[in-house]
Amino acid sequence: MAPAPTRRRGEGPTDFAALTSAVLTSIGSVIDGKPEAIRSALVCLLAEGHLLIEDVPGVGKTMLARALGASVDASVRRIQFTPDLLPGDVTGVSVFNPVEREFEFKSGAIFANIVIADEINRSSPKTQSALLEAMEEQQVTVDGRTHPLPSPFLVVATQNPLEMEGTYALPEAQRDRFMMRISMGYPDARAEALMLRQRETTNPLDDLSPVVTSRQVEDLIAAARAVHVAPALEDYAVALAQATRTHGDLRLGASPRATLQLVRAAKVWAALDGRDFVIPDDITALLGPVFAHRLLPTRAAGGARGTGAADAVAAILDRIAASVRVPIAARV
Secondary structure, X not given: OOOOOOOOOOOOOOOHHHHHHHHHHHHHOOOOOOHHHHHHHHHHHHOOOXXXXXXXXXXXXXXHHHHHHHHEEOOEEEEEOOOXXXXXXXXXXXXXXXXXXXXXXXXXXXXXXXXEEEOHHHOOHHHHHHHHHHHXXXXXXXXXXXXXXXXXXXXXXXXXXXXXXXXXXOOHHHHHOOOEEXXXXXXXXXXXXXXXXXXXXXXXXXXXXXXXXXXXXXXXXXXXXXXXOOHHHHHHHHHHHHHHHHOOOEEEOOXXXXXXXXXXXXXXXXXXXXXXXXXXXXXXXXXXHHHHHHOEEOHXXXXXXXXXXXXXXXXXXXXXXXXXXXXXXXXX
């Protein structure tokens, strides 16, 4: 693949706004009334991260992932995670060829540009961990041989809340691989009534067609990388991460990977707003989606897994954001 052309600060494809707007509109034609969730999915794609969508069944988690895949002219594969799913089903296996008298690699479902990991927490932690190398290094290693994955590469995983029957908690290392975790929430009455009318006889996904190519996605990624982040804002992101590691109500703080992904996501957030530089509001807007799923509160602060822990973490992040000094005139 030819390298993307270099660009000076502030430059990018002239159609950045048009292309990203087309993707948002395409997904929005299927997912009504959830602009923040749709924007988060696009941010993860362009920031080269991965997205975890956690919510109760039936609120559109898988629909959002499929709509994103249908809007991009790239390979899309869906993996339905179940208790009997094996790691080899995800990454691939080596199969002996009796004619050639040697082992051949048969690629698994992870070999696609956009991978939908549906109900990821219904499989065992061993199978969940099959995604670790792929999500971090964009490659898989099977029987000592490394196989690169296509680019761009995005995992969109859906999971049910841990209170649901038959779910496994994602290991901390697995959660840390996801750039953002979001929830869909129930639709409002207007959106739900519209859904009933629109889906009476047709599936809206059937009408979706790609609005961007994989090459255009790579150009958009390159343009987002070129967004300027002032040193003061980098220090601000580090200070927020450091505050989670020393907070008395948290027994696990944000990792250095989380800090890096916060800044990367903020670049895309700024570009979607038409700016070639990041401002503090970009970082604070993403603090919860990027940090919250990585943090573990103490038992005294509500550390049992589930809704109570999520609420406790959200409250702690609010206090941290209020206590860390926000840089002024950060574009330097």
